[in-house]
Amino acid sequence: MLALRVASRRSVFLYSLVSALFQTSLSKIRKMSQECKFVQVRSPSSTTPTSADIQGIPGPIEVTDEVLYANAHPSMSHMSPDFASVFGNCLRMTRQVLYSKNAQPFLIAGSGTLGWDQVSANLVEPGENALVLHSGYFADSFADCLQTYGANVDQVKAEVGDAVKESDVETALKSKKYKIVTVTHVDTSTAVLSNIKGVAEVARRVSPDTLVVVDGVCSVASEEIRMDDWGIDVVLTASQKGLGTPPGLSILVASQRAIKVYENRKTPVTSYYASWKKWLPIMNAYERNGAAYFATPPVNLIYAYHASLQQIIQGSVSLEDRFKAHKEASRRVKHAAAALGLRCVPLSEDVSANGMTAIYFPDGLAASDVIPRLLKKGVVVAGGLHASIKDKYFRIGHMGATAVDTKRGDIDRVINALNETLAEAKASKA
Amino acid sequence: MLALRVASRRSVFLYSLVSALFQTSLSKIRKMSQECKFVQVRSPSSTTPTSADIQGIPGPIEVTDEVLYANAHPSMSHMSPDFASVFGNCLRMTRQVLYSKNAQPFLIAGSGTLGWDQVSANLVEPGENALVLHSGYFADSFADCLQTYGANVDQVKAEVGDAVKESDVETALKSKKYKIVTVTHVDTSTAVLSNIKGVAEVARRVSPDTLVVVDGVCSVASEEIRMDDWGIDVVLTASQKGLGTPPGLSILVASQRAIKVYENRKTPVTSYYASWKKWLPIMNAYERNGAAYFATPPVNLIYAYHASLQQIIQGSVSLEDRFKAHKEASRRVKHAAAALGLRCVPLSEDVSANGMTAIYFPDGLAASDVIPRLLKKGVVVAGGLHASIKDKYFRIGHMGATAVDTKRGDIDRVINALNETLAEAKASKA
Numbered sequence: 001m002l003a004l005r006v007a008s009r010r011s012v013f014l015y016s017l018v019s020a021l022f023q024t025s026l027s028k029i030r031k032m033s034q035e036c037k038f039v040q041v042r043s044p045s046s047t048t049p050t051s052a053d054i055q056g057i058p059g060p061i062e063v064t065d066e067v068l069y070a071n072a073h074p075s076m077s078h079m080s081p082d083f084a085s086v087f088g089n090c091l092r093m094t095r096q097v098l099y100s101k102n103a104q105p106f107l108i109a110g111s112g113t114l115g116w117d118q119v120s121a122n123l124v125e126p127g128e129n130a131l132v133l134h135s136g137y138f139a140d141s142f143a144d145c146l147q148t149y150g151a152n153v154d155q156v157k158a159e160v161g162d163a164v165k166e167s168d169v170e171t172a173l174k175s176k177k178y179k180i181v182t183v184t185h186v187d188t189s190t191a192v193l194s195n196i197k198g199v200a201e202v203a204r205r206v207s208p209d210t211l212v213v214v215d216g217v218c219s220v221a222s223e224e225i226r227m228d229d230w231g232i233d234v235v236l237t238a239s240q241k242g243l244g245t246p247p248g249l250s251i252l253v254a255s256q257r258a259i260k261v262y263e264n265r266k267t268p269v270t271s272y273y274a275s276w277k278k279w280l281p282i283m284n285a286y287e288r289n290g291a292a293y294f295a296t297p298p299v300n301l302i303y304a305y306h307a308s309l310q311q312i313i314q315g316s317v318s319l320e321d322r323f324k325a326h327k328e329a330s331r332r333v334k335h336a337a338a339a340l341g342l343r344c345v346p347l348s349e350d351v352s353a354n355g356m357t358a359i360y361f362p363d364g365l366a367a368s369d370v371i372p373r374l375l376k377k378g379v380v381v382a383g384g385l386h387a388s389i390k391d392k393y394f395r396i397g398h399m400g401a402t403a404v405d406t407k408r409g410d411i412d413r414v415i416n417a418l419n420e421t422l423a424e425a426k427a428s429k430a
Numbered sequence: 431m432l433a434l435r436v437a438s439r440r441s442v443f444l445y446s447l448v449s450a451l452f453q454t455s456l457s458k459i460r461k462m463s464q465e466c467k468f469v470q471v472r473s474p475s476s477t478t479p480t481s482a483d484i485q486g487i488p489g490p491i492e493v494t495d496e497v498l499y500a501n502a503h504p505s506m507s508h509m510s511p512d513f514a515s516v517f518g519n520c521l522r523m524t525r526q527v528l529y530s531k532n533a534q535p536f537l538i539a540g541s542g543t544l545g546w547d548q549v550s551a552n553l554v555e556p557g558e559n560a561l562v563l564h565s566g567y568f569a570d571s572f573a574d575c576l577q578t579y580g581a582n583v584d585q586v587k588a589e590v591g592d593a594v595k596e597s598d599v600e601t602a603l604k605s606k607k608y609k610i611v612t613v614t615h616v617d618t619s620t621a622v623l624s625n626i627k628g629v630a631e632v633a634r635r636v637s638p639d640t641l642v643v644v645d646g647v648c649s650v651a652s653e654e655i656r657m658d659d660w661g662i663d664v665v666l667t668a669s670q671k672g673l674g675t676p677p678g679l680s681i682l683v684a685s686q687r688a689i690k691v692y693e694n695r696k697t698p699v700t701s702y703y704a705s706w707k708k709w710l711p712i713m714n715a716y717e718r719n720g721a722a723y724f725a726t727p728p729v730n731l732i733y734a735y736h737a738s739l740q741q742i743i744q745g746s747v748s749l750e751d752r753f754k755a756h757k758e759a760s761r762r763v764k765h766a767a768a769a770l771g772l773r774c775v776p777l778s779e780d781v782s783a784n785g786m787t788a789i790y791f792p793d794g795l796a797a798s799d800v801i802p803r804l805l806k807k808g809v810v811v812a813g814g815l816h817a818s819i820k821d822k823y824f825r826i827g828h829m830g831a832t833a834v835d836t837k838r839g840d841i842d843r844v845i846n847a848l849n850e851t852l853a854e855a856k857a858s859k860a
Contacts, residue, residue: 055506061505063504068502068504071730072501074498077487077810077812108541109680111703111726112726113724114703117702144702145702148701148705240726246731247508247726247727271701272546272547273540274703295541296668296670297541298676298731299490300676300678380507382507
């Protein structure tokens with residue numbers, strides 16, 4: 001019924017807008033015809049001791065000028081053909097980032113967290129079982145969300161710094177019938193990388209009906225994910241990490257198998273805003289470069305996401321090389337930390353993320369010795385987050401432009417700041 | 431427990447960022463020090479027949495250059511003191527727009543629709559009664575949302591073009607115990623204005639425990655709302671209408687009475703992303719200009735909202751004069767329509783919105799005769815939306831800068847385009 005209502009509404013929205021020209025002009029002489037490039041400028045840290053030039057946090061990450069410029073697009077109707085075409089491109093390019101041919105993307109105004117609600121409300125019915133693989137803080141939150149919607153949740157917990165072993169996943173999946181298994185690809189609290197390909201392989205082999213749900217908030221576009229080849233059913237993420245866009249967009253991609261499970265559910269979806277019943281006709285309309293209405297999409301952010309996807313999918317660096325660039329940036333940061341005698345939170349290279357690094361403070365130094373000094377050098381990093389070790393480590397993000405556009409020199413700057421900071425901090429204690 | 435976890439986490443986020451300088455520079459000569467004003471330019475409609483210069487739709491509305499510029503703010507950490515202070519200001523200024531001293535604002539990444547989920551999930555427990563006053567399309571949607579979360583919903587429906595009469599509200603409220611009564615201040619489908627002050631007065635008098643919930647998506651900052659004086663418990667809205675910001679921000683303000691009702695609920699909140707249990711500690715932290723984490727806020731959009739609120743609250747036009755400007759713009763558009771012999775959807779001036787106008791096509795003309803012609807003249811309007819009359823009328827938005835900044839000449843342009851369009855359309859049928 002909704003689909004019909006939407007379709008009939010769309011037919012009377014006869015908007016047609018020009019591709020809005022968008023130029024900046026010289027303020028003094030008001031010559032509107034003269035263009036002037038849009039460039040973000042931060043204050044140089046050398047002259048402003050408290051300035052911070054690099055968002056070296058695991059999101060929101062540094063975004064390119066082109067993306068910011070697109071985020072300042074003049075107002076456009078969400079029902080206009082121009083916007084519909086941009087939205088349609090975003091759906092298709094999102095699919096490409098995940099190497100999927102026919103999975104269903106959902107682009108909805110919201111934080112990454114809304115992806116958990118989408119999974120919990122649409123794919124799991126009250127009383128059904130969910131298996132959560134725990135490699136850090138965000139598994140607890142996903143479990144909390146699933147329980148809110150009535151799921152029975154079991155967690156398999158890895159020790160801090162490790163991912164859940166595939167053998168443990170196999171044991172758990174054989175013990176009980178699970179509707180879904182969730183795995184955090186990169187847990188932002190620990191920088192632990194899980195082997196989602198391995199988890200999916202185990203699930204397909206020992207519990208083929210269980211849907212494999214990947215929390216890819218801190219991994220999409222910084223770590224390789226091959227949804228179709230690996231048999232992954234859901235990847236949920238957000239705009240402000242590897243996808244290089246300001247925050248505010250919940251991005252979820254569901255396999256057709258997952259969509260069928262949703263379509264065959266026996267009980268109604270228990271969320272309104274996160275309901276695929278509402279959003280599926282909308283995404284289908286935009287996919288056909290048409291427009292449909294359930295709730296007003298974040299128009300400007302969609303333009304910004306489009307600009308970033310174009311850089312990711314159609315830019316000078318291929319998607320494969322983008323993953324390599326993240327590995328190289330990661331290798332450099334982790335090598336620098338090791339050269340300083342610092343230990344990372346992930347227990348081995350196999351479980352180490354490529355888009356961020358979590359580093360224990362050395363003996364005798366604390367957050368207050370390290371983080372403010374990095375800040376003075378223009379590098380913003382994040383403190384600890386995992387409850388059991390939160391005061392003992394800090395986190396550096398190196399995703400998107402920071403990892404891929406080596407001309408920026410972000411990684412050099414992070415490493416230099418780290419070297420200088422550790423030397424100063426140790427000297428201050430001597 | 432969450433509050434504790436959040437508090438402890440916050441303490442280790444020791445970010446401190448400079449107020450990011452943000453300048454544009456001349457691209458040709460790369461003189462970064464020379465400033466260049468950020469101005470949005472649209473193509474003149476005279477040279478491009480398909481161009482559209484004015485978003486004359488009831489949202490997303492035209493936004494100012496300063497707001498767009500703020501939306502292009504370089505990446506900032508959501509945990510930084512700079513951002514926290516901006517977020518805190520947004521909370522305080524949101525309260526000011528509604529003339530409230532101590533109501534609780536929630537600013538969450540999402541569409542306006544998410545406000546319905548917040549009300550339905552936090553304030554109404556499954557099996558409780560909700561009364562929905564129907565003055566158009568959006569009441570049906572709000573009712574649908576309430577039912578999704580288990581409420582028993584009764585609707586009192588006004589005839590098309592009218593608001594529900596206070597006597598009918600009184601009868602309904604006396605017939606049954608209702609947890610909440612909802613009223614759409616301006617229904618975007620009909621441009622009908624409801625007397626929310628009157629509804630609140632009736633509720634307080636005959637059913638004092640019933641919470642009065644105002645859907646103010648199409649009214650906040652374009653129509654006067656005095657939350658405290660009028661005894662309103664919830665106002666929910668979105669960023670892209672009277673508040674003059676790009677879409678993507680769900681804005682809800684709850685009275686302390688409503689917060690108490692939420693705190694005293696017997697059953698757990700049945701949404702995760704819309705749960706005030708999650709968001710209340712976050713809003714409290716930002717109110718104190720600190721930061722806390724549940725889900726990453728839409729950082730850039732908060733900067734944009736801040737810029738718009740500064741113009742609304744601290745700009746050269748007072749809030750009172752802003753409402754007057756909307757009335758004047760509305761009077762001009764409606765007068766022009768009347769002079770053309772056109773009839774508005776609202777049945778009387780008393781129930782006519784000031785931020786938009788819904789106009790029936792004259793006999794013999796249809797959407798296809800009018801809307802494309804307006805588009806050619808650079809005025810984007812919206813088609814019909816209310817199911818029973820949707821092909822018979824169109825809608826013009828005149829909120830925010832379009833109504834208040836008369837130097838823009840938007841209203842003149844809309845009226846001229848309307849006059850020319852009707853003359854041409856009639857001539858083509860002669």
